[in-house]
Structures are given as C-alpha cells and as structure tokens.
Amino acid sequence: MMHWTILLAAEAAEAAGEKGGLFDIDATMPLMAIQFLVLVVLLNLLFYKPLGKVLDDRSAYIRNNQADAQERLSKAENLAKQYEKDLTDTRRQAQAVVAEAEAEAQKIAAQQIAAAQAEAQAQREQAQQELDRQKQEAMQSLEQQVDSLSRQILDKLLGAAG
C-alpha cells in the first residue's frame, strides 16, 4: 500500500507540468468569475432584496409596536400614579372629616356632660336649700311650740300658784 501513496504524490507533481493536472489554470477562471457575478446579481434580485425587505419591514413593525406599547404603558403608569395620588388625597380628607366629626362629637358630649353636671349641681343645691328652709321652718315652728308650751306651762304654774 505504501508505494501507492507515493505514486499519488508523484502523479500529482507530474500532472502539474503537462496539460491538465491540479494547477491547470485556463479560461475556466474568468468564466467562473463572470458566472459568480451573475449569481450575485440573480440572488440579489431573488433572495437578498425581497427577504431583506421582509426582515426590515418586520423589524420596523416590531419597533413601532414596541414604541407604541411603551408609550401606552407609560401613560397607564401615569394614570395609575394619578389615581394613587387622588386616593391618598381622598383618604386624607376622609380622615380629616372623621377627626373633625369626632372632635365635634367630643365637644358636644363634653358640653352636654357639663350642662348635665351643672343642672344636677343646681338641683342638688336647690334641694339643699329647700332642706335648709324646711329645717329652719321646722326649727321655728318648734321654737314657737316650745314658746307656747313654755308659756302654757308658765300659765299653769302661775295659775295653780295664783
């Protein structure tokens, strides 16, 4: 088998010298170049241009859609932020109202309590005065009775004696 591979190399070397062989450069070369340029033109018309246009159109379409979506997203975010702000404001207002109402109620309650206490105080004082007056009266009538009784006793004593 070895001599065979050597033969191969020898043949190749020999071939280069004659007509034919590995390095036989002839009119194939310019014709191949022309043929290749024709292929470039044909593929440009059939392949690169139409499909390239599809690719560009698609990327433009995607870019536009994305920009659009981005815009809408930012708009929605702004709206959400606005709503959030409104909500906070409203909540704060509601709290203020509640606090105000509470304060009002407390004030009213305090007033009423104070009024009731004052009334009770007044009534108690009045009752006390009534009590005092009646006590006074009772004392006075008691005193009168004591007087009259003592005078009767005196009369009786004096009458008996006199």
Add this chain to the structure above:
Amino acid sequence: MALLDVPNLFHSLPLAELEVGKQFYWHVGNFNLHGQVFIVSWFVIGLLLIAAVLGSRSTQMVPTGFQNFMEYALEFIRDLAKNQIGEKDYRPWVPFVGTLFLFIFVSNWSGALVPWKLVHLPEGELAAPTSDINTTIALALLTSLAYFYAGFSKKGLGYFGNYVQPVAFMLPFKIIEDFTKPLSLSFRLFGNILADELVVGVLVLLVPLFIPLPVMALGLFTSAIQALIFATLAAAYIGEAMEDHGEGHEEH
C-alpha cells in the same frame, strides 16, 4: 496521464479508482474549459436559485416553512457582514459576501454529499467546484477587486493612505499583502477541499466500508468552516479597506 488506477492489484476488482488532476475538457474557440467544474457549479447555482425562489416566493409577515429557513440564512449572512464591515457600510456588501458563503458552502457540501461518481464522464470526474483551482482563484480575485472597489468608492484616492497607516514603513508589507490575500484565500479553499476529497477517496479505496465515515463527517465540518472562513475574510478585507483612519475621525 494523471489517472491513478492502482496497477494490476485492483484492476480485476470493482473498487473505486482515484483520479487527480484529470480534467474533462470542453473546447470553446481557442479556450479550454473544465467541463466537470461547470456542470457541478451549474447544479450548485440551480440549487441556490431554486432555494431563493422557494424562500421568497410568497413572503409573509410571520414566516413559515422554507421562508423561515431562508430568513435564518439571510440573517446569518447579514450578521457576518455586519460584524466584519460595520453597521454603517455593510448593507451593499451583503449580496457579495453572502453569495460567496452560499456558493462555497453548497459547492463544498455537494462535493461531499452527492455521489457524483455514479455519473461517468469520458475523462475526469465530477467533484466540488471549489476543489478546482480555477474556481477558488476566480473567487479570490473577485474578493480582491471587491475590496479595492470598496476602498476607492469610499475614499477615492485617499485609499492609498491605507498603505502608510499607521506608519510609513508598512508600505512594502501592505503592498505584499495585496498579493498574499488572494493567494492565501484561493489556496486555502482549494487545498482544504481537494485534500478532503483525496483523503476520503484514498480511504474508500483502501477500506470501502465504514472506516471512511468519520473522515467524511470531518470533511463536512471542514467544508462548512472553509466557506465561513472565506466569506468572513472577504468581508474583513472589505471592511478594512473602508475603515476610517486618523483624519477620518477628526472630520466627524
């Protein structure tokens, strides 16, 4: 001549035979053409055109089926061109760089996957067009023209300023580079594809079953990589030719 039929040993056996450097000549006027290269390249071109037509026949906003596949291919090519040439200038070069990639890729894989040996030619045999030095030189020279064109159309005569960037003594190296670029491009592709086909051919000749399979798989891999390398380098050269240097930055 260059026919390598293993003498006596295998003659009686119906095994594969290996041919190197044997061409199927067409004579057109005074010129010789390599018929086998043109036959397979027409097959490749036909395949590409059919795929292009199928992919862009009825384009839809939401791609389905084959359109999807071709869009994937186009995006791959666009990324390749964009990475090498830059966002600003890559668009006019997508057809050239992309066709380089597609043509080389489909050529390489058609050489590896299509059983061309079943088609008998009077002389020579069908193989990947890229395993012929004429094809690779044609593609490499087109690449050279492309980057010169790119440089001159972008900067006019100011393109020659590239030769003394960043320092003046780079001039001879830059000039040599203009020759080595197409040379290395063409020989890299030619050598890789031809070597791959030869290795597979030799292995098939020695062990016809199963053993060549890993090498064939490796060949598919190398073929794809070579197509990618050729297209990437072509785009890189074009990008380099259009690159802004010193003064360009200050103008902006």
